Amino acid sequence: MTENPYIDVLLNALLTVLFIILSSFALASLARFIARWLGATKKKQENTFSGYLFAAPWIVGFLIFVLVPLGYSLYWSFTDYRVTENVPPNWIGLENYAELLSDSGFRASIVNTLYLTAIGLPLMIGVALFLAVLLNQKTRGEHIFRMAFHRPVILGFNTAVLLSWRLMLNTGTGIINQIIRAFSNSFPLFSYSNRVIIFIQELISAFFLGFSSGKYNLLNRVWEAGLPAANRVPMWVESPLWTKMSVVLLMVWGCGAMMLIFLTGLNNIPRELSDAADVDGANSWQHFWKISFPLLTPYVFYNLVVGLIACLQIFEPIYVLYRDNQPLVPSAISMVYYLWQTSFRKFQIGYGSAISWLILIIILVVTAIQFMIQKRWVKYDLY
Numbered sequence: 001m002t003e004n005p006y007i008d009v010l011l012n013a014l015l016t017v018l019f020i021i022l023s024s025f026a027l028a029s030l031a032r033f034i035a036r037w038l039g040a041t042k043k044k045q046e047n048t049f050s051g052y053l054f055a056a057p058w059i060v061g062f063l064i065f066v067l068v069p070l071g072y073s074l075y076w077s078f079t080d081y082r083v084t085e086n087v088p089p090n091w092i093g094l095e096n097y098a099e100l101l102s103d104s105g106f107r108a109s110i111v112n113t114l115y116l117t118a119i120g121l122p123l124m125i126g127v128a129l130f131l132a133v134l135l136n137q138k139t140r141g142e143h144i145f146r147m148a149f150h151r152p153v154i155l156g157f158n159t160a161v162l163l164s165w166r167l168m169l170n171t172g173t174g175i176i177n178q179i180i181r182a183f184s185n186s187f188p189l190f191s192y193s194n195r196v197i198i199f200i201q202e203l204i205s206a207f208f209l210g211f212s213s214g215k216y217n218l219l220n221r222v223w224e225a226g227l228p229a230a231n232r233v234p235m236w237v238e239s240p241l242w243t244k245m246s247v248v249l250l251m252v253w254g255c256g257a258m259m260l261i262f263l264t265g266l267n268n269i270p271r272e273l274s275d276a277a278d279v280d281g282a283n284s285w286q287h288f289w290k291i292s293f294p295l296l297t298p299y300v301f302y303n304l305v306v307g308l309i310a311c312l313q314i315f316e317p318i319y320v321l322y323r324d325n326q327p328l329v330p331s332a333i334s335m336v337y338y339l340w341q342t343s344f345r346k347f348q349i350g351y352g353s354a355i356s357w358l359i360l361i362i363i364l365v366v367t368a369i370q371f372m373i374q375k376r377w378v379k380y381d382l383y
Contacts, residue, residue: 024056073353081350089350096354104213106355108330109338111212112244116334117311119204120248125303128255129296132262133288146263150256157254162320169236169246169321177233184230195227198234205241209331237321240331247332250317258303265299266292297378305370312363315340335359 031052035045052059077096079089100106131149135142155161168174184191202222210216222241236246273291282290315336322328333341339359343352 020057020060023060024053027056027059028053073356076350077353077357079350081353082347083349084347092350096351097358099351100354100358105330105333106335106338108212109333109335111208112332113312113314113334115205115208115244116247116251116314117308119244120251121304121307121311123248123252124255124258124307125300127252128258128303129262129300131255131259132266133292135259135263136266146260149259152254153256157250157316157320159320162250162317165250165317166237166321169249171233171235171238174236176236180233181231184233191230195230195232198228198232199226201234201245202241205244205331208244209240237325237328240328243322243328243332246321247314247317251311251314258307261299261303262296265296269295294379298380301370301374301378305367308366308370309363312359312366335362 028049032045032049035048040048076089078091078093080092080095081089135146135149168176171177180194184194199222203219206219206222207216210219218241234245235242236249237243269292273295274287277287277291313336314334318329318332318334318337319340322332329337335355336359339352339355342348342355
């Protein structure tokens with residue numbers, strides 16, 4: 001390497017390009033040799049060479065950046081490997097996986113992830129379906145609303161957006177609580193509904209916190225306190241009772257991709273079915289429940305599978321909202337956040353690898369169960 005960093009970057013880029021070219025030609029030549037060995041015609045050999053030549057950059061990248069790390073991760077999950085100790089991995093068999101069964105921190109992360117999935121995913125699907133039905137009414141300015149509702153998907157959970165949300169969720173000065181206070185002062189019914197919602201939400205959160213720790217003192221205190229005062233607002237990022245719900249709020253805010261999937265499904269419903277229902281005197285609810293929803297079940301299933309995988313891997317909102325407030329982290333920590341904490345703060349690579357593979361197994365099992373039971377409620381034959 002030279003002393004000039006710009007030249008180093010240029011040399012690294014050139015070496016990378018050279019490696020891609022050489023590896024692509026090597027892989028394509030190997031594919032052509034195998035085709036020749038199998039007795040393929042000369043034209044078939046040339047077609048094989050051309051196909052693998054253009055596919056080789058992705059194949060090589062998959063091997064280097066996906067398959068090889070997967071192999072190392074699987075091996076490390078059976079070892080005691082701590083990068084800070086500067087010693088090679090020590091094979092310990094299934095001890096990491098056995099330790100996970102008694103790890104209270106990992107058990108708490110599973111309970112928190114279960115909360116985010118059980119509460120957040122139905123809300124995401126419900127809000128996305130509701131917005132899709134509204135946007136399917138062909139009203140004026142619908143394209144503007146589509147763009148607005150899909151904008152969170154484009155922005156994503158990047159740091160700038162999440163920091164903005166942390167400011168908006170501030171209990172005292174955040175705009176969300178300011179709006180809640182304004183509506184509560186103007187509409188007594190809204191104020192009472194807000195108090196009931198706060199009470200129910202804090203009861204549920206206190207139950208999950210007690211379930212993860214084995215102590216239900218907080219649940220008893222919330223129950224004994226009863227309905228909160230009239231001026232109470234959600235303590236989004238200040239209380240362990242609201243940390244998970246603030247993450248759920250962000251999840252619902254980003255349901256624009258699900259909304260577009262549902263909107264596509266609504267647009268694919270044959271018009272003649274609605275016309276026939278109108279002739280039979282069906283109302284709007286019957287239109288939706290008897291015609292639209294059965295035809296939307298494949299789209300619901302897709303959003304359910306993709307959404308569940310995303311919920312089980314949620315990390316960014318928790319990391320940005322609570323990494324600077326360590327007392328609140330245990331109440332919001334997810335499985336992937338616990339994986340990051342173990343691997344990149346404690347540098348326990350072997351134990352972290354075991355966590356990652358256990359998360360993978362959980363996702364595979366849950367997804368397999370969804371595919372097994374889909375025949376009971378997904379209506380493909382209506383198309």
